[in-house]
Amino acid sequence: MGAMSESVSVRCPTCRREHVYAAPSYPCACGAPVTPRLDRRTAPAVVTHRAWDEEWVAVRCAACGRRSQWPRPELGCPCGTVLRVAVVPAQPQAAGAGGSPERTPPHPRRAFRPVTIRTARDAVTAVAVYLRWLGYRDVRRADQRPPSGIGLAARGLLALVDPAVRPASVRDVECLWLTAMTDSADCVCFSLAGYTDEARARADTVGVPLFVLDRTGTPRPVNTLADDLDARGADATGG
Template sequence: MTENVPVRCPACRRTHGYTPPSYPCPCGTPVVPPVLRGAPAEPITHRTWTDAWITARCAACGRQDQWPQPELGCPCGTVLRLPVRPVASPAPQRETQGGGSGPTSSATGLSTAPAHIPLPRTAAPPRPAFRPVTIRTARDAVSTAARYLRWLGFRDVVQPEERPAGPVTGVDLRGHGLVARVDPTTRPTSLRAVECLWLTGLATEARGVAFSLAGYAPEARARAEGIGLPLFVMDLTGIPQPLGGAADELLAGGA
């Protein structure tokens, strides 16, 4: 089974438990990024697509592939990058302890069950588990947000054919009683973007929901908390994380 790794946020000093995601190798064995236990996590202040990927080796077939850099969104608003063991440094061989006679899952220390994201503790049953898709482009980020909103229960979530000009005034997704903005840029979402989305929701009698890859400026998050606008941070594994009480309530109760 994948081990839970303690991660300490350097901004708020809070410690979180992080379970690295697994990715499907073509040979059928789940590949888990080798997160360095005890290594300090780094706040992400600037994103580049090339720096957001790591190389990991499948312990079963030896194949090397590129996968998203492990990240964790702290409730304080900081997005953390978790360091991983370089491919050149091989992981400890567990099969030497078991003599190599056990099944593949015992030899590699990895579960052979299909990778999935378990239901959040606050999610209301019987909603199934959300299955993420790796984000590689800005379009992937919008598609992931749309899938997540449908998973939460919003109906008819689509991307508008016409999007108003401007860096913060547009709505990327609409649905029944919903307007949503997806910020795939490498800079934290601004206060103005949050307020514009909220005002758009008021004008259209719809609920506003925001998604961001790089997190939110402190004043943007404080404003969203005050007006009850749900904020979500997405990492490149395609797993949105709620930030603030409004997002927690939306995740718990759905649309």
């Protein structure tokens, strides 16, 4: 799929208003922009409820062949209707074309390209982009829902994304750590509002890297463990 996003005409079935829509691009781990290919023949669907598995779509990078999950394109109409724009499914990669999609990005890594955060969904997307940039594979929703926030998983890693307006608590850190131990995985925590002093102290004790997400979508290390992970990538945890 090309890096440029084509515009399509989208009609809201509620108010019949016409919109011109272009899907957003996301940075692949290889550094190339990836854009879902919109399906012009299929009418948009009205979003009446949220289900995690329906929020994501597989998109293949034309540059390296990597197949990753990204948020489904959506359009908010001024009438209040939210439309899910149809996407052409990613085609299986031909043998020998584009290299292995499972490979981690080469070192030194390209500059990180953040995703602006406006909603909780954006925060999850921003963390997924960052984890892929670090070199983690198969980033997806965690099988087990955390007591608070949103869980993401990758090979050998469990991540907590906390988009709440209050600082993450020591309980948040401990629940993440215990769940990761059960899965024999490493863990990392991302919070929009930072952490309590108790949470930071506990994270240092049990070995949990802590990041704060700013509104540009850039994770900022809070402790030394996070500094190491940001500098070394997945190699810092053996991911």
